[in-house]
Amino acid sequence: SQTIHQWPATLVQPVGSPLSLECTVEGTSNPNLYWYRQAAGRGLQLLFYSVGIGQISSEVPQNLSASRPQDRQFILSSKKLLLSDSGFYLCAWSLNGSPLHFGNGTRLTVT
Amino acid sequence: GESVGLHLPTLSVQEGDNSIINCAYSNSASDYFIWYKQESGKGPQFIIDIRSNMDKRQGQRVTVLLNKTVKHLSLQIAATQPGDSAVYFCAENSREGAQKLVFGQGTRLTINP
Numbered sequence: 080s081q082t083i084h085q086w087p088a089t090l091v092q093p094v095g096s097p098l099s100l101e102c103t104v105e106g107t108s109n110p111n112l113y114w115y116r117q118a119a120g121r122g123l124q125l126l127f128y129s130v131g132i133g134q135i136s137s138e139v140p141q142n143l144s145a146s147r148p149q150d151r152q153f154i155l156s157s158k159k160l161l162l163s164d165s166g167f168y169l170c171a172w173s174l175n176g177s178p179l180h181f182g183n184g185t186r187l188t189v190t
Numbered sequence: 191g192e193s194v195g196l197h198l199p200t201l202s203v204q205e206g207d208n209s210i211i212n213c214a215y216s217n218s219a220s221d222y223f224i225w226y227k228q229e230s231g232k233g234p235q236f237i238i239d240i241r242s243n244m245d246k247r248q249g250q251r252v253t254v255l256l257n258k259t260v261k262h263l264s265l266q267i268a269a270t271q272p273g274d275s276a277v278y279f280c281a282e283n284s285r286e287g288a289q290k291l292v293f294g295q296g297t298r299l300t301i302n303p
Contacts, residue, residue, distance in 0.1 A: 085233075122279060122293040123234070138290070169233050178224050179291060181233030 081106035085170050085182035092189055098143075098157040100185050102170030105151065110172040112153040113179060114145055117167040129153060165189045200298045209267040211297045213280035216261060220282040224291065225254060225265045227276045234279060237265070267299075275301050 082105045092098060104110055111130050115123040125138045127145035135145050142161050146154045153170055167186050171179040203209045215223075221242040226234035240247045240254045240263075247254050253266040263280050277298050281291040 120296075122295045123281075123291075125290060125292075128290060171233075178236045178239050180236060181226075183231075183233045186231075 081172070081180065083170060083172055083180060083182040085168075085185055087185060088183065089186045090188070092160050092187065094162055094189055095159045098155070098160050098164070098187070100155040100168055100170075100187075102153045102155075102182060103151055104153075104172045107151070107172070107174065109150060110174060112147060112151075113171040113173070114143075114153065114155050115169040115171065115181075117169060117184075119167075123169065127155070160189045162189050199295065200300070202300045202302055203270050204302050205270060205272060207270055209265075209270045209274065209299060211265045211267075211278050211280075211299065213263040213265075213294050214261060215263065215280075215282050217282065217292075218258075218261065222283045223254070223256060223263050224281045224283075225252075225263075226279045226281065226293075227274075228279065228296070229276045237278075270299075270301055272301050272303070275299060 085102050111128060113128045114126040116126055117123045127135055127137055129135050129147045132147055132150055142164060143155060143157050155168060165188050167184050169181050169184045171181045173179045224239040225237040227237050228234040238247060238249045238252050238254050240256050242258060245256050251268045255264045265278060267274055277296040279293050279296045281293045283291050
């Protein structure tokens with residue numbers, strides 16, 4: 080069966096520091112991968128998605144970037160965090176025509 | 191532009207009653223709809239989905255109804271249990287290939303004993 084792992088579960092970082100959140104998927108090949116952000120009490124906003132290694136599409140202009148160095152690895156990064164980057168970050172995977180399956184998220188607090 | 195929203199931000203029901211959570215969407219080109227359940231501190235969990243060529247789909251204790259005429263989607267939960275307490279999101283997609291879902295704001299369902 081397929082599983083998705085995100086880490087860390089929680090993170091507190093100072094303004095201006097770098098960020099690296101990692102997501103890996105097991106049990107499937109060539110999945111579509113996604114990064115979403117969820118503000119407190121709100122819905123999910125799509126940040127990036129990837130349909131293959133090295134292929135990244137950005138949905139909104141922001142202070143973040145994404146990379147997919149391996150088929151089942153998706154990384155969310157920032158060179159310098161802003162206060163507004165605080166939130167709940169969710170990684171997800173899907174196969175074409177199937178629903179998205181989410182990880183348990185990383186709660187990021189920028190102080 | 192695309193938007194998916196919910197009629198009510200909160201819903202309280204008695205344990206054992208049926209729950210109905212509603213969702214409106216604005217993109218008439220949407221052809222795939224999903225309901226997710228999100229418990230506190232966790233990622234959204236897939237509940238049920240429906241494609242635009244259907245108007246009803248049933249799962250275990252859940253039913254999704256789709257009315258394309260008025261662009262309305264609902265999730266019905268039968269015999270609501272305490273474990274059903276969560277935030278429920280509808281999402282829609284109108285693109286082939288990568289599922290770039292657009293999510294609504296969510297409805298918090300609370301169960302009264």
